[in-house]
Amino acid sequence: MGARRRSRKPLTRERILDAAVTFADEHGVDALTMRKVAKALGAGVMSLYNHVAHKEEMLFGMVDRVVGEIEQPSFDDDWKQAMRDSAKAAHTMLMRHRWAAAEWSRQMPGPQRIRYMDAILRVLTDAGLQPHVVYHGYHAITMHIVGFALQQIGYEQVLGEDFEQMASAFLADLSDTHPHMAEHVRAHLDDEDHGDEFTFVLDLLLDGLERANT
């Protein structure tokens, strides 16, 4: 132990994306730096540029790489169940790579995301939904997946701060001026039943799509 250089293997786009994803998982995407990725690989900064065009393109590759971790939906199951499982898998991935949801919404689709989209569109099409319902459904579902992850991550981030005492003072203030908001925050705090909010809203969408098809 104690060796400084990380590896003798040659640098690769693959290895760079790996290191970058690991770093972002651990330290957040804001702390992600070309210099730090290089260091994690025991290479000079400029060596990275032989395999990625620039930082933004590296981020593009990173998102696409983690999207590839989502397992494909089943084409045999009940379509709604297949969608629920696939959405859940996507959600789990976005919670594992907490930077990925924001980046997903910033970057263009790469090969893995195109493959993912194609699979979802196929499930909806095979379910017998009309083209315009498939079209809207695809957007509604992916929006829900990414949007929900973004919101949950933001919410959990707040919880990480000086929350316990802040919350009650905040609620006291709020109760006078914004009663509905205060009630909503309270509901968040006693996080009881809404444990499966993700599925609740997803089902709202799936049922809605089914009904819109008639």
Added chain:
Amino acid sequence: MGARRRSRKPLTRERILDAAVTFADEHGVDALTMRKVAKALGAGVMSLYNHVAHKEEMLFGMVDRVVGEIEQPSFDDDWKQAMRDSAKAAHTMLMRHRWAAAEWSRQMPGPQRIRYMDAILRVLTDAGLQPHVVYHGYHAITMHIVGFALQQIGYEQVLGEDFEQMASAFLADLSDTHPHMAEHVRAHLDDEDHGDEFTFVLDLLLDGLERANT
């Protein structure tokens, strides 16, 4: 004309946020720099720090400022119509300030956003929806608003690039390997009926909430 210093008025948080929003609207949030905001105001960089804590806090203020531009929903109309109008107003704002949707999902709610949330929660509550439906409904609706804006902005950004010729080459490739995806892209390109996708999915949600209430 030709005066370099922008103004003799003293620096204010208000004026700083104004300048920053205007700059971000024009040049995008990536190009937004403390130095450039200062220059736009004819002030030294460090003067900004007398009124905002740091760049991140300035961005927080910027989002909250533009959220304040969304007009409050009506409490008299049919609740669904009120929600549709309010969602439309929010969407229009997010299209006017194209950086705002991404920032909305990154920043904590400020005073204006709390006021906005409270109003929406009130509409849903007054509609007679059960607490857990209000709770889920609020999230589903705001998720749709922000998520839709993010997706539309991303999509329009792609269109701005070397698209016309790229699209057909891209489609040819795609048709073989990802037929459903190719079909979806084609549907996007003939942007016919889906003109009101935003409302279509929103109505899916509103109807779903109503039904979930029984």
Added chain:
DNA sequence: ACCTGAACACCGTTCAAGT
């Protein structure tokens, strides 16, 4: 073909000094 250090043109922010 791949790797790299030096250098450039930027950043956000600290600090100490001004009024």
Added chain:
DNA sequence: ACCTGAACACCGTTCAAGT
């Protein structure tokens, strides 16, 4: 109380040089 320039510790990326 507000303003500011100089300085610090970083960035991403260009370039020219190495193998």
